[in-house]
Amino acid sequence: MLTPTAAARADSGGGGGSDIPVLTDERGRALTLRGWNVEDKAGRGEQALAAVTERHFRDMRAQGFNFARLLVFWDDLEPRPGAYSQPYLRKIERVLDWAEKHDVQVLIDSHQDVFGPAFGHRGVPAWATRTDGLPFTPHPDDWFAEYFEPAVQRAFTHLYEDEDLRRAQERMWRVLADRFEHHPAVLGYDLINEPMGELREGEDLPTAARRIERDHLTPMYNRLADAVRSVDPGTWIFVEPTPIVGEGVPTGLGRIEDPKVVYAPHFYNTAMEAGADYDPAAGWIETYERAVTRYPKEYGVPVVVGEWGPLNNSLPNMNHFYRDAMASLGRYGSGWAGYVWCYGGGYCAVDGSGAFRTNKELTAQPYAEAVAGTVRSSSYDPDAGVYRLEYDSGRRGSRWTVLSLPPGPWTVEAGGGTVVVREAAGRASLLAAPAARVTVTVTRG
Numbered sequence: 001m002l003t004p005t006a007a008a009r010a011d012s013g014g015g016g017g018s019d020i021p022v023l024t025d026e027r028g029r030a031l032t033l034r035g036w037n038v039e040d041k042a043g044r045g046e047q048a049l050a051a052v053t054e055r056h057f058r059d060m061r062a063q064g065f066n067f068a069r070l071l072v073f074w075d076d077l078e079p080r081p082g083a084y085s086q087p088y089l090r091k092i093e094r095v096l097d098w099a100e101k102h103d104v105q106v107l108i109d110s111h112q113d114v115f116g117p118a119f120g121h122r123g124v125p126a127w128a129t130r131t132d133g134l135p136f137t138p139h140p141d142d143w144f145a146e147y148f149e150p151a152v153q154r155a156f157t158h159l160y161e162d163e164d165l166r167r168a169q170e171r172m173w174r175v176l177a178d179r180f181e182h183h184p185a186v187l188g189y190d191l192i193n194e195p196m197g198e199l200r201e202g203e204d205l206p207t208a209a210r211r212i213e214r215d216h217l218t219p220m221y222n223r224l225a226d227a228v229r230s231v232d233p234g235t236w237i238f239v240e241p242t243p244i245v246g247e248g249v250p251t252g253l254g255r256i257e258d259p260k261v262v263y264a265p266h267f268y269n270t271a272m273e274a275g276a277d278y279d280p281a282a283g284w285i286e287t288y289e290r291a292v293t294r295y296p297k298e299y300g301v302p303v304v305v306g307e308w309g310p311l312n313n314s315l316p317n318m319n320h321f322y323r324d325a326m327a328s329l330g331r332y333g334s335g336w337a338g339y340v341w342c343y344g345g346g347y348c349a350v351d352g353s354g355a356f357r358t359n360k361e362l363t364a365q366p367y368a369e370a371v372a373g374t375v376r377s378s379s380y381d382p383d384a385g386v387y388r389l390e391y392d393s394g395r396r397g398s399r400w401t402v403l404s405l406p407p408g409p410w411t412v413e414a415g416g417g418t419v420v421v422r423e424a425a426g427r428a429s430l431l432a433a434p435a436a437r438v439t440v441t442v443t444r445g
Helices: 054-062 086-101 143-148 150-161 163-180 205-229 243-247 284-292 294-299 318-332
Strands: 003-005 022-024 033-038 067-072 105-110 186-190 236-239 261-263 335-338 367-371 373-381 386-393 400-404 410-415 419-424 427-432 437-444
Touching (some): 033 054, 054 067, 054 086, 067 086, 067 335, 086 105, 086 163, 105 163, 143 150, 150 205, 163 186, 163 205, 205 243, 243 284, 261 294, 284 318, 318 373, 367 373, 367 386, 400 437, 410 419, 427 437
Parallel strands (some): 033 067, 033 335, 067 105, 105 186, 186 236, 236 261
Antiparallel strands (some): 003 022, 373 386, 386 437, 400 427, 419 427
16 A cells, blocks of 8 residues: 655755655655556447557556556446446456556546537546536637537536536446455546636636636545545545646645545646647746645645646657656656557657657656655756666665666666665666665666
């Protein structure tokens, strides 16, 4: 069972990570999660999750990734009120079994895009969609604009406020948590993807986002957390702000009354999503970082970024973007899931042969999957190909620290007290003396 810790992350490079707790495992080791979203948005019914294969997890692990955010859909799980699809639950379990086989930890994400199938997308079932007859106009060239259609906004309001829909969402989560509580691959539950809500007349978007987060998302997350805890006492619960956080707007989300909460914002820039190149001088990453670290500092919860990565990764400044983004994510978070591990174009991490698409190879870096102690600093220089880790080993519990290494030749050196290094394909394990200051250097070539 994973438990939160108040142990400080004292990463070099700034960013405020030292005030943010880290994830720990059942042995007290500080965890870092790095991986990708895994999805099948097209498959429904008998074809649900057909596009997700064992290859996804085998290939991710071979590149050093240990984490997957698996998209599941309420409309597939409960196609009719109270009728939960056992075949769909078995399909999810098959995917989790593949993840376990390849040592990948999974976050089960209750995903919605533009609310659900009533508006041509996936997520909340049509039977749970109430619009009061308000209009909806599709925006095929800008799907995110559909969130601001009156019918979609009203549907969110009903989900948050109607007692029967609240109970239905709670039951759905009890079904998922009860089924997968004991699966060894399951790390946590992401209660709803990119929640939105209804704007009031005269209200600007940042003000609306903070109000929705305060008045709707906070009580919803507390209700859903209680539902999960009625069947699963120990798995991490991930909560998201609205996507407006990507504009550098601090969340209005309040306290979630649960001891194992993870803050799980997404890391997207509106201009880049619309096709613009990265502008290093605009200060977007710095603004985002200041905004996104405010909530975990205030409420003492870890951070795992649930989605990130631009659509067009081959523009002139994208190499610069990936370097800046990776450095930023490492300053304050316990991990991330890029969007998305698939084999092709668009957002896909790799092409049909499994080779990284342009610049996405920069996401495959050495990192410490589990540190037996308190991390003092952790950094990677992609130009030099050098990863450095410094930590104070613990006095009790497991003393094995595990490093993840991407494919290629790497040299691992460690010092500080008695340190034993064991190397295997894609991994290095270190055993340090108790209460020692340990320094680790991993060098490419």
